Amino acid sequence: MNQPILECRDICFSYHSLNGETKALSNISFQVKKGEFLAIVGPSGCGKSTLLSIIAGLLAPESGSVILNAGESFRIGYMLQQDHLLEWRTIWKNVLLGPEINKTLTPEKESLAARLLADYGLDKFKDKKPGELSGGMKQRAALIRTMVMEPELLLLDEPFSALDYQTRLMVSADIGTIIRASKITAILITHDLSEALSLADRILVLKRRPATIKNDIPVHLTISGNSPLAARSAPEFQDLFTLLWKEISDEYCGENG
């Protein structure tokens, strides 16, 4: 639990256009321990997704470095804002997209995929097209597509933001439980403070443009088990929420005043 699996050191990043440059991230440094569930919150448009893309290696930081403390075969799983299941493929073909692209489609992978589908109650839908599934089921299929890659670090980029409120509560609880149970290290980006509180061990609050780390809040909720829905009724929840809300609303006030 003590070994940091990921270390970000002084990450800076700017977007460039002909009208000038927009500094998105400035000297972001933090560590994530193995098995930890970290949430990153911040005002919208503060560069949270950019940070995640840099960790995933989709973007190169302008300066600073991302250090992954693991072997050669370190794999990062990425969950996007929407499920993005390919509608012309069956659920089965969709969850095997990763191995298919990486040319690692072995019988072992197939049995892993079959097991995950069965575990998450989607085995009956494996020959269906995504259009025939509910929003929650699609999001679960998208998680399975990521988990089939057996990632050591899971990046979640507001994965529930496209869902309606009820589905969102259900799915975030659902996926939170799955991630806890599989003991994967995860980083969740969200603008929903109660979602962050109910899922994470630790919350990083980002400051508005250019994003810097404003606060690093550990979350210790006194509840039994690891159900994200139950977490919402923990006695500490409200105080932590108020603290977080103050941190975030300062950012908005700062801009207006």
Next chain:
Amino acid sequence: MNIAEKTDETSRNNVNLYKEPTAQELYVKSHRRHHHIVTVLRLIVLVSFLGLWEAAGRLGWIDTFFFSSPGMVISYFMEMIKDGSFFTHTGITLLETLISFLLITIISVIAATLLWYSKTLSEISEPYLVVLNSLPKSALAPLFIVWLGTGITTIIVAGISVAVFGSIISLYTGFKHVDKEKLKLIYTLGGNRADAFRKVVLPSSIPVILSNMKVNIGLALVGVIIGEFLAARRGLGYLIIYGSQVFQLNMLITSIIILCVIAMGLYQCIQWIEHIYKKRT
């Protein structure tokens, strides 16, 4: 007899005695009736047009030397079947159209793919594609004759030239509008640009490719007929031009009618492929 049984029996009797049509059944019935009426009216338009044309010719309202008549068209058509000229001319036009159509499809898919791969290439070629697309392609046909001589190659090239530029532009636009997040998904799974193209861009563009094919088959036929006007000794385009030059209006009008049928048939073929594709997905 208890109450449950009794109600059960009453309801059964109701069913047997009168069967009121449900609102759904009434809707289906009125929908069908409307459909029948439209079909019948369409036939009436066709039959009265042909009837009027035939009558006008026989009663001397129009000169059949210039306007022909349905009867004369039919007998000319039978003659064409008998001497085999129908098969030669229609066959060659069909062959040229299909070859141009296939080449248009292949060339435009390949070109749009290259443009999608390279943003710089697409930026360089954009003004040229726009100019070539807006140019009236019939103006190019004489040029092709000089370069390629008179023959099937010239006609196929004429057919291609009419549709290919527009086809490249619309396919490239279709490729470009594929959801960026879906491409990002491929990259997060460790894929490269080629994977993104094969797994996302191409499969999600199939509807665009199919609707583009529907436009292309019609345009290919236009191009082939233009080509045959200028550079052929066989084909329906040749028959039309030849018929007008020698005042053989039966030949001219029969060819136009055959052309109508071919155009409709080819379009239906693509629509049928599209239908099968939609059913499968």
